[in-house]
Amino acid sequence: MRTLRHRTCGSADASSRVLRSLSIWRTQQSTRTKSISDRPVGPGQDDMQREFETSKRISRDRVLAAFRFIAPDEDIDLAEAKAPKTILQYASVWRLYTQWCQERGFSAVPASPAQLREYLRHLQGLGHSPSSLDSYLAAVAAVHRYRGYRVDRTLLIEPLKAARRRAGPPRQARALMGMELKKVVGGLKADHPRDARDAVILLLGFACALRSAEIVGLDWQRRGSTLAGGTGTLGFERSGLLVVLATSKASQVTPVELPIADREMPSLTVWVERWVALAQIGAGEPIFRPIDNRGRILARRLAPPAIAEIVRARMLAHAKATGMPETEAILLARAFSAHSLRRGYCSTASEAKLPLGQIRRRSRHGSDELLARYIRTAEGRRQSGLGKIGF
Template sequence: MLEKMGSLTNNSTRIEGSDAPEDEISRSASDDTLNGDEHNEREQVESASIALPAHVAGSGTLDRLIDTARGYAEASTAENTNKAYAADWKHFTRWCRLKGTDPLPPSPEMVGLYMADLAASTGKTPALSVSTIERRLSGLSWNYSQRGFTLDRKDRHIATFLAGIKRKHARPPVQKEAILPEDIQAMVATLPYDLRGLRDRAILLIGYAGGLRRSEIVSLDVHKDDTPDSGGWVEIMEQGALLTLNAKTGWREVEVGRGSSDQTCPVNALEKWLHFAKIDFGPVFVRTSRDGKRALETRLSDKHVARLIKATVLKSGVRSDLPEAKRLAMFSGHSLRAGLASSAEVDERYVQKQLGHASAEMTRRYQRRRDRFRVNLTKAAGL
């Protein structure tokens, strides 16, 4: 079922704050994944940007340090960001070839024309959103900097074009539907109690109660430093579970308390999964064998979380008043975070801390049901 849902998933390759879908990001590019040529190109860029000065003689020790430095440079941006930036450069260089020009050195005039082309629909190709065009511009700036050039985003040929595009085409960001308490309860009720069902139940409940991104869910390890690709670890206590996450904004701790019912308690669901899957080291959420009786060592992809949400939304009948295609488009991994933000009846600052937001304004974007007129400044002003 989940594999079938994968083809219907509207996943996002995004930077935080952007909800642009993959087909919009790619536009005329075939996809946003790195092929062999793009991997080689990225390696060449890193090799050129991190090297010994010409006057320094190489040695085994220095060569190893260079390799280490390149590894740190690659880790400076998230994997999805790296893929998106590589796709941005590939698309721009192909556009330049079609226009009979060269992408190097950077030309603000050509970048401005490129942005104007992205903002205009041509034939069956729709115009890109403003947020996606800005993301493309960030990708070009990053790629130019890695090649030793600077793209001046304040140049009038770029800044003026972008301001005009924003004024003419800007629209409110598309927000995914929040999963409410009754929704998440109905969703987990559709899952069986075999090994795969125990795992998926723990994923949904921990993701919901922790207000986690889907990448944060699947990056968890049982202990600190269990695996090189760990994004955090879990510590189960009497009162709940403490998640230590290496998030986008740095390290943070997320407290997931025990629930009032064993059926919907995220900590209880996590304990059951770890116990029956016999996991005491490495990734918390892993794949299972075809018969669903054994836990494997391979860490789950974050796309599994998106497919799981969509599959259980359909199966549980959440928003069954709408056509299936619209229901699939309404819910995604961010629906878990929006659900917690919208449903937790506590002071806003606690929700902000749980979600790891730098500002209260960002938290409010996730609160789909907040009482907007709790403070009435009109009456307070005497009117």
């Protein structure tokens, strides 16, 4: 039985617009940090807020109904070929697409290349990002395959390229590097429930290169009900901690084990022990939960968007604590997201010269090319290409 260890672990107009924007963002950030991740949801509040503050509970019946909607003539067992959220996304897109077709007198199936081009113009008119455009069109193509048709997307290649060029490079979250994370966590108080919870979120997300959905989906020691949104577990083993992802983005079927040895990250074990004790978390229960304004730890599970809010709020507080001017601190915090933990692990591991294969096993990237985007950033800062020729 482990004993708990307590540790404190241009122009004037342009400038005016920037400051006004920062002021609005600061107010929103303060409000959202409290209302999104920590405000209790009572029975009288609307369902949309409830779904945001807790992980969405996806029942099998709901997924099967969605699959039957998009593939009425297919074997229902094929629904198992995709993640539940993917099936629901396909159904949502297909509903919007068929409505668009009806309003214009088009037949939804099969869609001609010209019709898809017109639909793309419609989506662009709604202001969707290039990645959203890809998702919509991929969903339409997938439903066509379910119904025995093949979509010709040749006419969409150039318009999609143009959309990406107009949008510019996608925004990338700033990596939360290991040494910077150590300083952030070092300023938190072990006897403060919100500090203890956030410390575990930050350290665990970094140590296992976790996505936000993977973080909030963890149950303590063993899996609870899948209807409660659990997708994995965190528990003690002889050498330290063990994260088991029963389902994840890169592995829908095969569980993934991510060990964290005490000797490699002792601070995480201390914070986990403290948080579990403060929250009185039982086996099979969600680990990460909202905390209301009175400091009450609620029983339900945090939703994935809350992780980004927590990361930004902690970075903002840390920047202010170091004496950074408020405007600069706000700009800095805005550069971070939940993905900063995952990027931070990859970049920190690269700077430590860990082998690419070892980093990928931890990060679970689908290919070396995807991981290389992180590695190139870290390598480029460490080795600029000047070598010994600079003067």
